[in-house]
Amino acid sequence: MPDAPGLxxxxxxxxxDHPGAVVDTSFAQERAVLVVDAAQVLxxxxxxxDSPGQGYRFLSSLHAADxxxxxxxxxxxxxxxxxxxxxxxxxxxxxxxxxxxDQGEGPRTDTLARPQAxxxxxxxxxxxxxxxxxxxxxxxxxxxxxxFDFFGIVFRGHPDLRRILMxxxxxxxxxxxxxxxxxxxxxxxxxxxxxx
Amino acid sequence: MAxxxxxxxxxxxxxxxxxxxxxxxxxxxxxxxxxxxxxxxVVRDLRPVIGYVHTGIEKxxxxxxxxxxxxxxxxxxxxxxxxxxxxxxxALERLVGLEIPERAKYLRVIFLxxxxxxxxxxxxxxxxxxxxxxxxxxxxxxERDRILDLFEMAAGQRMHTRYFQVGGxxxxxxxxxxxxxxxFVADMPVRVGQYLDLLDRNEVFLRRTKGTGVVPRERLLELxxxxxxxxxxxxxxxxxKTFDYLAYPRFDFKVxxxxxxxxxxxFRVRLAEMVESTRIVEQALxxxxxxxxxxxxxxxxxxxxxxxxTSMESLIHHFKLVTEGYRVEPGEIYYAIESPRGELxxxxxxxxxxxxxxxxxxxxxxVNLQAFRDMSVGTYVADMxxxxxxxxxxxxxxxx
Numbered sequence: 001m002p003d004a005p006g007l008x009x010x011x012x013x014x015x016x017d018h019p020g021a022v023v024d025t026s027f028a029q030e031r032a033v034l035v036v037d038a039a040q041v042l043x044x045x046x047x048x049x050d051s052p053g054q055g056y057r058f059l060s061s062l063h064a065a066d067x068x069x070x071x072x073x074x075x076x077x078x079x080x081x082x083x084x085x086x087x088x089x090x091x092x093x094x095x096x097x098x099x100x101x102d103q104g105e106g107p108r109t110d111t112l113a114r115p116q117a118x119x120x121x122x123x124x125x126x127x128x129x130x131x132x133x134x135x136x137x138x139x140x141x142x143x144x145x146x147x148f149d150f151f152g153i154v155f156r157g158h159p160d161l162r163r164i165l166m167x168x169x170x171x172x173x174x175x176x177x178x179x180x181x182x183x184x185x186x187x188x189x190x191x192x193x194x195x196x
Numbered sequence: 197m198a199x200x201x202x203x204x205x206x207x208x209x210x211x212x213x214x215x216x217x218x219x220x221x222x223x224x225x226x227x228x229x230x231x232x233x234x235x236x237x238v239v240r241d242l243r244p245v246i247g248y249v250h251t252g253i254e255k256x257x258x259x260x261x262x263x264x265x266x267x268x269x270x271x272x273x274x275x276x277x278x279x280x281x282x283x284x285x286x287a288l289e290r291l292v293g294l295e296i297p298e299r300a301k302y303l304r305v306i307f308l309x310x311x312x313x314x315x316x317x318x319x320x321x322x323x324x325x326x327x328x329x330x331x332x333x334x335x336x337x338x339e340r341d342r343i344l345d346l347f348e349m350a351a352g353q354r355m356h357t358r359y360f361q362v363g364g365x366x367x368x369x370x371x372x373x374x375x376x377x378x379x380f381v382a383d384m385p386v387r388v389g390q391y392l393d394l395l396d397r398n399e400v401f402l403r404r405t406k407g408t409g410v411v412p413r414e415r416l417l418e419l420x421x422x423x424x425x426x427x428x429x430x431x432x433x434x435x436x437k438t439f440d441y442l443a444y445p446r447f448d449f450k451v452x453x454x455x456x457x458x459x460x461x462x463f464r465v466r467l468a469e470m471v472e473s474t475r476i477v478e479q480a481l482x483x484x485x486x487x488x489x490x491x492x493x494x495x496x497x498x499x500x501x502x503x504x505x506t507s508m509e510s511l512i513h514h515f516k517l518v519t520e521g522y523r524v525e526p527g528e529i530y531y532a533i534e535s536p537r538g539e540l541x542x543x544x545x546x547x548x549x550x551x552x553x554x555x556x557x558x559x560x561x562x563v564n565l566q567a568f569r570d571m572s573v574g575t576y577v578a579d580m581x582x583x584x585x586x587x588x589x590x591x592x593x594x595x596x
Contacts, residue, residue, distance in 0.1 A: 029290050029529055059420060060532060061541045061558035077543065079530050079558075086438045090530065139420025142566050150254075165247035165595055174255055177553070181259045 002089060007032045010054070010089075018043050023094065033090035038076070041093040042131045048080055048089065049136060056080035056089055059137035064147040068177035072096035074128055074153060095128040095153060132158040150175035212240055219248045223326050223581045226591030232577070239572050239580050244565055250595040257555040261521025262288060263362060265555060269542075270356045272557055273593030275318050278304075278311040279535040281360040283542035283557065286441065287531035288362050291544060292524055294496055298485045300364030301443040305480045306377070307350070307359060308442075309473040313384065314343045315536035316466050320391060323463075323585030327404055329395060339387050342380050349373050363497040364490030377481060384474045388467055395463070405460040409571040409583035413457060419570070420563045423538025425587065428465045429457030435534035447479045459579075462586040469536075496522050521550040537561050537588060557596060561589040 002010060004027040011022045011034065021040035026033045036044050048056040060079040067073060074095040081088050132155035133140050144155045145164040152173035155161055163170060172179060218229040227248035233241040253272055257265045269284045270277040282304060289296060317336040324332025344354040350369050351357035359365055395401045411421075413429040426433055434451045436444040452468035454461025491497050498517055499510035516522075524546035532541035538560030545554035568587055572580040 028527055029293075031529060058417060060539060061530065061543070061556075063543055063556045063558070065528070065543075065545050065554045065556075067545075067547075067553075077530075079532075079541065079543075083433060083438075088530075137420070138418045139563060139566065142562060146562075163247075165250040167247070174252065175554075177258075179255075181255065 002032050002087060003027075004032070007034070007089075010034065010048075013051075014044055014047055017047060026092075031088070031090060033092050035092045035094060038093040038095045038128075038130045041076070041078075041091065042133060042136070044091060045078060045080075045133055045136055048091070054082070055084065056082045056087075058083055059133070059139050060088070062133075062137075062140050062143040062147065064151045064153055064175075066151060066175065066177045074151060076130055076147060076153065078133070093130060095130055097128055099126050127152045127154045129154045129156055131156050132161075134158055149173075152176070210235060219245075223584065225322060225584065225589060226594075228584075228589065228591050228594070230580075232580070234577060237576050237578075239575055239577055242569050242572050242580070244568060246562075246565070246591070246594050248595065249591055253596050254555055254557070257552060259551065261550045262524065262552060263517070263521055265552060266360070266362075267356065267358050269555065269557065270358065271592065272596050273535070273537075273540075273559060273561065273590045274355070275590050276311055276315045276536050276540075276593075277356050278307050278360065279533060279540050280542075280557070281358070282308060282442075283531060283533050283535075283540050284544070284555070285360045285362050286533065287529045287542040287544045288524070290531055291527055291529045291546060292362075292496065292522075294363055294491055294493060296364050296491055297488045298443070299368075299487045299489050300491070302480045302484045303365050303369065303489060304360060305442050305444065305447070306477050306484075307347075307365075309476045309480070310343050310346060310377075312473045312536045313470050314340050316470050317343075319466065319536075319585075319588045320463075323582075323588070324395070326581055326585045327401055329398065329401060332391065332394065335387070335391065335394070339384065342383075346373065346377055346380065349376065361490060361497065363493060364488070366490070368489045374481060377477070381474050381478045381481070385471050388470050392467060402460070404578070404582050405458065405463055405586070407456070407458050407460075408575060408579040409459045409462075409586060410457050411567055411570045415570060416457075416567060419567045421538065421567045423534070423536070423560055423564070424462060424465045424469065425564055425567065426538070427451065428454035428461035430455055435532060435539060439532070441533060443480070444476075446483070447476045449473075449476050449479075459582050459586040523548060523550050524552075532558070535560055537590070537593075538564060557593075559593040559596060561591070561593040562596075565589050565594060 007025050007027055011025050014022050018040055021044050022034055022036055024035040048054050058081040060081045062078055064074060064076045072094045076093045078091040079088060130153060132144055144158055145161060147153050148155060148161055149163045149166050150173060213234050215232050215234055217232055218224040219227040229245040231243045231245060232239055253268055257268055266281055266284060269280045272280055317340045321333040321336035347357050348354045350373055351359040413431050416426050416429055430453050432451050432453050437451055449472045452465045454465050494513045499513050503510040504514055526546055526548045528545045530541055530543045532539050540560055541558035543556040544552055547553040564587060571583040
């Protein structure tokens with residue numbers, strides 16, 4: 001782990017090349033995290049990967065979280081690792097929910113009712129978007145698909161952005177905090193055909 | 197094995213046929229579906245289709261108080277349940293700043309390493325089955341049963357033991373456990389030697405594993421592959437050595453690495469790991485410190501049963517912990533350990549309530565599965581089955 005001053009140094013160096021990319025830093029429980037603007041996440045990741053003296057070349061994990069009452073609502077987490085120095089650094093890209101805009105106040109809670117366009121065909125103005133990092137870290141392919149599947153976060157430039165764990169025809173983004181818990185209706189085609 | 201060759205002269209042989217393998221197929225090690233493009237017997241492309249055992253465990257965890265999450269996450273990777281427990285409990289302990297007693301650290305190491313041997317035994321048995329070495333299954337499951345007996349003795353359950361708690365372990369090891377464990381530890385290296393005798397001079401096994409499924413080390417690193425697969429390619433990367441968690445820095449053990457990175461190296465690395473794990477168990481048993489086996493922090497840990505009838509405060513703590521659970525200050529943590537398949541990471545997001553706002557597992561099977569295409573494209577379909585066995589994915593962990 002870079003320590004707290006080390007993290008600020010990294011932030012300062014990124015600021016020189018990409019002004020405004022790093023929104024905030026956090027250092028808690030011995031975990032250093034750069035909070036970045038989602039629009040500039042790719043340059044920051046590339047900088048951390050390729051800059052001499054940084055060399056965070058291994059992406060351990062990519063996952064997302066929904067901080068529902070907070071704004072911006074979503075965050076994509078990148079757990080980077082420098083295997084030579086055995087140091088981890090987290091990058092957290094904040095993403096607002098574009099669907100909030102049309103209502104004016106507060107996040108919408110009717111995720112289920114929202115019509116869902118198939119990925120890659122329509123400009124998904126309804127879904128939060130972020131650049132895919134598959135070109136930098138090929139390991140992100142499955143993990144970005146998983147995030148898309150569960151949170152409805154679109155990764156621009158992903159080679160094959162489809163649902164991965166949920167059924168292909170599933171509607172809704174199950175890991176969002178406003179997605180109801182429990183009660184998944186199971187349709188038996190036999191009943192549908194004979195009694196439906 | 198030699199580069200697959202085109203059969204002489206047949207133009208008709210160049211036709212590419214798409215074959216569906218699975219999801220229910222004994223050689224897919226769980227409900228994994230493979231859509232394979234075959235040209236004759238040669239794999240030209242391959243797409244794994246997963247999600248058949250997705251049960252929404254991560255979502256369900258958001259509706260459970262922290263201590264109730266433990267049995268849930270155990271059921272993700274159902275062969276290495278102790279590792280899921282350690283990833284989650286360790287993450288939470290770091291989040292709330294709870295130090296666990298020395299004895300608990302050693303006990304955790306003992307059970308983690310026994311679980312690693314158990315997991316590799318299941319791998320060896322089922323992969324042997326795929327490769328026609330049917331008797332391996334019986335030998336491996338014989339030893340696996342002794343490990344399960346030990347789990348049952350300590351925790352009351354053979355699988356999914358819920359033995360690790362936030363703060364330590366639920367109970368101390370019972371009388372007679374040590375003796376039984378010592379006899380197992382003495383036997384296990386001999387057994388591994390016997391497995392080697394059975395397989396390492398078996399011409400069929402050698403011809404099917406040597407030189408097949410090779411992926412260069414750089415490519416494996418790009419794909420995020422960790423664990424025995426990466427070590428077989430010659431990269432000595434083991435989180436037990438590199439990161440300081442539990443009591444691992446105090447034990448003397450080696451990290452076996454391969455040279456070529458083929459299926460044979462993967463097999464040898466895992467067998468050597470079993471022997472190293474036995475050494476760790478032995479050292480942990482020798483150095484097992486006396487003292488409490490769970491932290492003495494009543495805000496997170498249940499009070500001892502005996503206190504409930506004498507102490508009003510303990511009763512209140514017990515009631516609060518069992519009904520509401522404990523609240524965790526807002527924060528987030530990523531904690532990674534070395535599971536039998538690689539880096540098992542646990543991300544926990546706390547929002548101040550008694551339930552986690554997000555629990556995510558970075559499962560090594562899920563990430564490693566991406567390397568399967570590189571391992572198989574251009575090889576025979578029979579080598580693909582061998583590579584899948586050596587990849588050792590647990591679909592419960594892949595789909596979560």
